[in-house]
Amino acid sequence: MRLAAYHLPSTVSGFDVEARSFDEITLEHVVGTPRLLSEVVDHVEKARQRITKRNVREIAQILKDVCLRWRERTDPFRRLAEAALPSVTRFSPAMVAHGLDLVLQGYTVEAFDALLRESGTEEVLEGFVSLGSHLRRAYGPALTTHVLAGNIPGVGLPGMIAATILGSASLVKTASSDPLFPALWAASVGHRDPEIGDALVVLWWPGGREDLETVAFDRADVVVAYGSDQTIHELQGRVRGRFLGHGHRLSFGMIGREVLANAEEVAERAAYDASLFDQQGCLSPHLFYIEEGGEVTPKEFVGLLASAMERWAKRLPPGSLTREEAVAVRRFRADYEAQEVAGKDVALFVSSEKLDWTVIYEADPTFTASCLQRTVLVKPVADLSEVNGLLGSWRPYLQAVGAAVAPERVGLLATQLGAAGVSRICPVGKMQAPPLTWHQEGRSLLQDLLRWVDLEV
Amino acid sequence: MTLLEGCEAVREPVVERVLNFIREPQRQEFDRLALAVFAFQYERNDAYRRFCDRRGIAPATVSSWQEIPAVPTTAFKLLELSCAPPEQVFLTSGTSLGAERGRHGFPWLEVYDTSLLTNFSAHLLPDGVRLRMLILTPSPDLLPTSSLIHMIEVVRKAYGSEGSTYFIGDRGIDISGLLHALREIEAWQEPVCLLGTSFAFVHVLDACLADSLSFQLPDGSRLMDTGGFKGHSREVSRGELLRLYQKVFGIPEAFCINEYGMTEMGSQFYDNTLRDRTHGRSRPRFKLIPPWVRTRIVDPATLEELPEGEVGLLTHYDLANCGSVMAVETEDLGYKIGEGFEIVGRAPGAEARGCSLTLEELQGTR
Numbered sequence: 119m120r121l122a123a124y125h126l127p128s129t130v131s132g133f134d135v136e137a138r139s140f141d142e143i144t145l146e147h148v149v150g151t152p153r154l155l156s157e158v159v160d161h162v163e164k165a166r167q168r169i170t171k172r173n174v175r176e177i178a179q180i181l182k183d184v185c186l187r188w189r190e191r192t193d194p195f196r197r198l199a200e201a202a203l204p205s206v207t208r209f210s211p212a213m214v215a216h217g218l219d220l221v222l223q224g225y226t227v228e229a230f231d232a233l234l235r236e237s238g239t240e241e242v243l244e245g246f247v248s249l250g251s252h253l254r255r256a257y258g259p260a261l262t263t264h265v266l267a268g269n270i271p272g273v274g275l276p277g278m279i280a281a282t283i284l285g286s287a288s289l290v291k292t293a294s295s296d297p298l299f300p301a302l303w304a305a306s307v308g309h310r311d312p313e314i315g316d317a318l319v320v321l322w323w324p325g326g327r328e329d330l331e332t333v334a335f336d337r338a339d340v341v342v343a344y345g346s347d348q349t350i351h352e353l354q355g356r357v358r359g360r361f362l363g364h365g366h367r368l369s370f371g372m373i374g375r376e377v378l379a380n381a382e383e384v385a386e387r388a389a390y391d392a393s394l395f396d397q398q399g400c401l402s403p404h405l406f407y408i409e410e411g412g413e414v415t416p417k418e419f420v421g422l423l424a425s426a427m428e429r430w431a432k433r434l435p436p437g438s439l440t441r442e443e444a445v446a447v448r449r450f451r452a453d454y455e456a457q458e459v460a461g462k463d464v465a466l467f468v469s470s471e472k473l474d475w476t477v478i479y480e481a482d483p484t485f486t487a488s489c490l491q492r493t494v495l496v497k498p499v500a501d502l503s504e505v506n507g508l509l510g511s512w513r514p515y516l517q518a519v520g521a522a523v524a525p526e527r528v529g530l531l532a533t534q535l536g537a538a539g540v541s542r543i544c545p546v547g548k549m550q551a552p553p554l555t556w557h558q559e560g561r562s563l564l565q566d567l568l569r570w571v572d573l574e575v
Numbered sequence: 576m577t578l579l580e581g582c583e584a585v586r587e588p589v590v591e592r593v594l595n596f597i598r599e600p601q602r603q604e605f606d607r608l609a610l611a612v613f614a615f616q617y618e619r620n621d622a623y624r625r626f627c628d629r630r631g632i633a634p635a636t637v638s639s640w641q642e643i644p645a646v647p648t649t650a651f652k653l654l655e656l657s658c659a660p661p662e663q664v665f666l667t668s669g670t671s672l673g674a675e676r677g678r679h680g681f682p683w684l685e686v687y688d689t690s691l692l693t694n695f696s697a698h699l700l701p702d703g704v705r706l707r708m709l710i711l712t713p714s715p716d717l718l719p720t721s722s723l724i725h726m727i728e729v730v731r732k733a734y735g736s737e738g739s740t741y742f743i744g745d746r747g748i749d750i751s752g753l754l755h756a757l758r759e760i761e762a763w764q765e766p767v768c769l770l771g772t773s774f775a776f777v778h779v780l781d782a783c784l785a786d787s788l789s790f791q792l793p794d795g796s797r798l799m800d801t802g803g804f805k806g807h808s809r810e811v812s813r814g815e816l817l818r819l820y821q822k823v824f825g826i827p828e829a830f831c832i833n834e835y836g837m838t839e840m841g842s843q844f845y846d847n848t849l850r851d852r853t854h855g856r857s858r859p860r861f862k863l864i865p866p867w868v869r870t871r872i873v874d875p876a877t878l879e880e881l882p883e884g885e886v887g888l889l890t891h892y893d894l895a896n897c898g899s900v901m902a903v904e905t906e907d908l909g910y911k912i913g914e915g916f917e918i919v920g921r922a923p924g925a926e927a928r929g930c931s932l933t934l935e936e937l938q939g940t941r
Contacts, residue, residue: 441886444876445875445908459650459653
């Protein structure tokens with residue numbers, strides 16, 4: 119199968135494409151030149167001027183419609199994504215299908231309403247609004263450049279949606295590990311509403327092409343970038359305008375003694391969170407802290423978690439590993455196996471098949487990151503309030519915490535975790551489905567894109 | 576201690592069999608001897624037995640050497656893996672800050688020394704000569720726990736002619752002393768053997784290139800390098816290194832032998848080129864496997880053996896490890912070629928290990 123992994127305004131013509139192969143899938147990329155990119159930006163900026171005349175709510179309605187269509191298994195864009203993404207992203211076909219549903223199910227009417235309500239965006243985008251002694255108005259960017267990273271479908275979607283709602287044109291530089299989904303998304307938007315589609319550009323080039331990135335960054339009012347801390351730091355130095363960097367993060371879970379009466383069900387949900395997207399996401403839990411004193415001991419919980427991981431490996435099979443990833447898992451397992459043989463309070467549970475999953479009990483509660491690929495650590499604590507003190511130097515890297523506790527404990531835990539730097543606390547089993555309004559890394563995407571103008575009279 | 580010095584108390588019969596095998600290999604005997612060594616290690620090595628039991632494998636369930644459970648190299652950091660009180664313990668260089676160092680105890684050093692001498696002479700001295708050895712590693716008194724330096728010292732004593740010496744002291748590489756020695760050798764027309772870590776050679780080559788110095792070392796001179804660079808010198812590809820050895824030292828490619836070894840192994844591997852040349856053969860360069868070792872290259876995801884040319888993880892079954900664990904699963908990547916294999920490198924992200932820090936440590940204290 120051969121697919122265009124790019125999206126250009128319909129008015130652009132006269133460009134070359136080159137092919138890149140992912141197993142049976144061949145993706146076509148536009149051969150980027152600074153001149154072409156400049157021309158393309160001219161085109162989307164023109165298209166954007168037409169969109170700014172349109173109502174924010176109307177645009178949101180259209181995007182919501184597009185999301186709804188994507189949830190239909192028969193939708194042509196959805197079918198292309200399901201056919202090609204397993205080869206491109208290396209997730210299994212079942213995972214791709216499940217992942218698309220999961221990502222898109224959050225984009226409901228209510229979610230878009232909440233997004234608009236959150237900032238009172240509608241009014242301030244349409245005119246000056248009184249605020250105490252003066253008036254204020256907000257403008258969206260003319261052009262937002264998005265630098266995406268990673269292979270999780272939809273990872274850049276909230277940013278693209280927010281920019282479009284604000285009437286901004288978007289230039290999306292896709293990730294090498296998934297150059298396809300954003301292109302399909304943009305094409306589906308253009309199919310539904312050609313005018314909005316003409317304000318979107320999706321291209322891939324190898325990261326670090328300074329000639330292209332200079333154009334992409336210099337012409338943008340805002341650059342939204344995802345990537346490793348090193349990439350973010352490097353990009354930040356080259357952006358003159360507003361820069362919104364999202365570095366790599368990690369998540370973990372906490373399970374209170376009171377919910378261990380339903381330990382099997384909690385383990386099922388924990389295993390789901392850790393298995394989704396083969397644990398590649400910033401919302402994927404690396405480890406679970408289990409409180410002692412419940413109906414099952416933390417060590418017993420590990421056995422339940424292992425069984426649940428096995429079930430999820432059957433339902434949502436893991437994707438194929440690269441050699442390096444497989445070696446990393448082998449190494450991780452080898453270390454804990456040796457510790458177990460050496461008599462340390464450690465227990466290693468591994469999948470019967472290949473490297474499908476790994477669950478490790480370790481009595482030492484020190485916060486530890488996993489090697490991923492469905493490798494989960496379980497550590498005991500006498501009381502969940504101890505966890506805050508264990509996060510140490512990991513604090514700047516924390517994203518979400520999945521918490522399975524009695525409702526009356528949530529408030530205190532959330533207060534502590536929020537102070538520690540976590541940007542999202544949610545139930546175990548829901549870690550990978552953040553709402554559209556989630557303040558990723560503690561910020562509001564929509565607000566971050568706005569530029570305010572104050573009027574004093 | 577070398578094999579020429581006194582012999583200790585009674586050795587196990589299986590150890591005698593291994594020694595005899597190394598001295599006079601009988602290919603068809605390998606499997607039988609490997610199973611005997613496994614049974615011996617299962618009995619005498621408590622940590623290894625626990626390891627095997629955990630995996631549900633015992634001598635009764637194993638019918639060929641391929642089924643013997645391989646211990647990952649990381650286990651040498653955490654477990655005491657000797658079958659008897661060690662005569663000598665070698666430590667890995669522990670390159671990462673604060674990382675635990677691997678320990679490998681040898682209860683019968685004569686096995687180690689016999690393996691290394693037999694193997695070294697077969698690949699570096701296939702013509703049976705004795706040579707003056709110029710050594711680019713620290714001397715044994717500076718690093719008594721390094722298996723590489725023990726190996727080189729045993730080789731120096733056994734095969735080195737007069738004037739064989741070390742050129743790295745507690746003040747780093749003695750480059751001027753080495754260059755002086757090379758000039759002398761050039762004049763005397765007496766072939767030499769240069770031995771050392773790859774990054775130490777790069778420092779010497781760079782010093783020579785900077786001053787436009789080169790040598791035409793006498794015919795029959797040869798060179799053994801080992802290990803990676805790990806930030807101790809600039810990275811140089813194998814092809815470029817071979818070109819520079821020829822250009823700066825005048826040593827032809829076939830006489831430049833790369834050694835691959837690790838603290839966790841009782842045997843080493845060498846390039847085939849000099850041995851092939853002596854036997855009138857011409858093949859691409861690869862690492863030969865000594866007759867008392869077997870190497871499997873497996874897919875890290877499935878642990879299934881890979882066909883020739885495909886890159887996977889190396890697992891070695893080394894009879895010279897009879898005093899600890901014979902089967903060692905490494906983090907090294909390589910592929911099968913000819914009768915041996917070629918190393919691609921350590922799997923990226925793996926904790927760096929090996930003898931390459933020795934120079935850096937010493938330079939750090941200057």
